[in-house]
Amino acid sequence: MALIACPECSADVSDSALNCAKCGVQLRKPKRGFFGKIIKYTFIVFNLLMGWWLVAGMGAASETIQTAGSSAEQAGAAIGTGLGAAMIIGLWVFGDIILGLFVMLTRPKS
Template sequence: MALVACPECEHEVSDSALKCSQCGKQLRKLKRGAFGKLCKWSFILFNVLMIVWLFSYWGDLGSMTSGSEAEKAGAAVGGALGTGMIVTTWAFGDIILGLFVLFTRPKEA
C-alpha cells in the first residue's frame, strides 16, 4: 500500500482510498461488480430492442393501406392496442431492470 498526494489538498492518503481523509475529495470511482454490469447492459439492450420492436411494428402497420374502410378501421384499432401492449411491456421491463440496476450500483464501504 503506497501513499499518494491528494490533488486537492496535498494530504498523503493511501492509493486504495476512495476519498481523501482530509478534504473529502473523491480520488477514484467506484466500480460495479460482474452482476451489476450484467444488469446495466441488460437494461440498455432491453431499451434498444424495445425501440427496434416499436418502430418495426409501426412500419408493418404503415404497410396496411389497402382494403376496405372496415379493414382500415380494424387495423387502426389493432395498431393502437398493439402499441399499448408494447409500451406497457416496455414500462414494466424498465421498472424491473431499472430496480436491478439501482440495487447493484457500487456502494461506499
C-alpha cells in the first residue's frame, strides 16, 4: 500500500482510498463489481431486445392486417395486435422494474 498526496490538501492518503481522509475530496471513482457489470449489461440488452421485439412485432402485424381478406379477419388481427403489444409492453415494464432494482442494488458503493 503506497501513499499518495491529496491534490486538494496535500495530505498523505492511501492509493486505494476513494476519498481523502482529511478534506474528503474524491480521489477516484468506485468501480462496479463483476456481478454488477453483468446485471447492468443484461439491463441494456433486455431493453434493446424488447424495443426490437415491439417494432418487429408491430411491423409483422401490420402486414397481416393488410393482407387479411375479410373485415372480420382484419378486426381479429387488429385485436390480436393490440393484445400482443400490450403484453410486450407489460413484460417490458415488469422486466425493467426488476432489472432496474438489481442494477441499483449492485451499483458501486462510495
